[in-house]
Amino acid sequence: MDKIRVTVWSEGIDPELEPRAIALYPDDINIYLAGFLQENADFEVRCRDISQPENGMGQDIIDETDVLLWWSHLYDDQVSDEVVDRIVDAVLDGKMNLALLHAGIHSKIGTKLLGKNSTTGKYREVGEMERMWVIDRGHPVVAGLEREYLEFPDSEMYGEPYGMPTPDEIVFISWFEGGEVLRSGVSWHKGAGRVFYLAPGHEEFPVYANTELQKVMANMVRWLRPVAGPPITFHGEIGSIETIKNPLKK
Ligand code: ZN
Numbered sequence: 001m002d003k004i005r006v007t008v009w010s011e012g013i014d015p016e017l018e019p020r021a022i023a024l025y026p027d028d029i030n031i032y033l034a035g036f037l038q039e040n041a042d043f044e045v046r047c048r049d050i051s052q053p054e055n056g057m058g059q060d061i062i063d064e065t066d067v068l069l070w071w072s073h074l075y076d077d078q079v080s081d082e083v084v085d086r087i088v089d090a091v092l093d094g095k096m097n098l099a100l101l102h103a104g105i106h107s108k109i110g111t112k113l114l115g116k117n118s119t120t121g122k123y124r125e126v127g128e129m130e131r132m133w134v135i136d137r138g139h140p141v142v143a144g145l146e147r148e149y150l151e152f153p154d155s156e157m158y159g160e161p162y163g164m165p166t167p168d169e170i171v172f173i174s175w176f177e178g179g180e181v182l183r184s185g186v187s188w189h190k191g192a193g194r195v196f197y198l199a200p201g202h203e204e205f206p207v208y209a210n211t212e213l214q215k216v217m218a219n220m221v222r223w224l225r226p227v228a229g230p231p232i233t234f235h236g237e238i239g240s241i242e243t244i245k246n247p248l249k250k
Helices: 019-024 029-037 059-063 081-092 102-106 108-114 211-223
Strands: 004-010 043-049 067-071 097-101 122-134 149-159 169-176 181-190 193-198
Touching: 004 029, 004 211, 029 043, 029 067, 029 211, 059 081, 067 102, 067 211, 081 097, 081 108, 081 193, 097 102, 097 108, 097 211, 102 108, 102 193, 108 181, 108 193, 122 181, 149 169, 149 181, 149 211, 193 211
Parallel strands: 004 043, 004 067, 067 097, 097 193
Antiparallel strands: 122 149, 122 169, 169 181, 181 193
């Protein structure tokens, strides 16, 4: 079987504004994520970022991507509308599926694909414990996990009610030390494509170093591999398969 072509995108880290993030990810988050993802022999991984031409996501890159992982937070509004449309179309056409990571749910791509469901969100950035429970134990994304929850000693809290449309599937629900909960691993079908939202991933805590989360992310990439369904005719007036007795033509 062909390898899954994975593109990991991130927005870059400003060392002045985000000293704690740059300390954890001196080469940016996409490089770090690619580092463990490419240990999977069935993946072919590359990194793109916002500073590259066409925000790193030219049509040629999209055409060569099966699964796009999107990490953005502060600078997502600098991604051009043309690039956003291009990515959204590729997902709707089922050519490339999408993982929205952490604040990526609020990206222009996320909002365009999923709709805007709230004007604001609950969050708290104090480094509290997050316990992420497996809700759907038959979902491919939880394959091989060692126990029924993941645990992050220091995490950022995103809390319910959270600004996202009702998902098709809820795979994880997180509980936070401060008391809140979050649907923290969920998915949607969009057109011929699929979107997975994986919430943990704050840039100031070493969340992605968690090897169980790394396992979840590899599973998620495999689950997001596009399916080559039948070609569908949409455009123009469509001829019928059967002969239709059309009373208007009498
Ligand atoms: Zn964050």
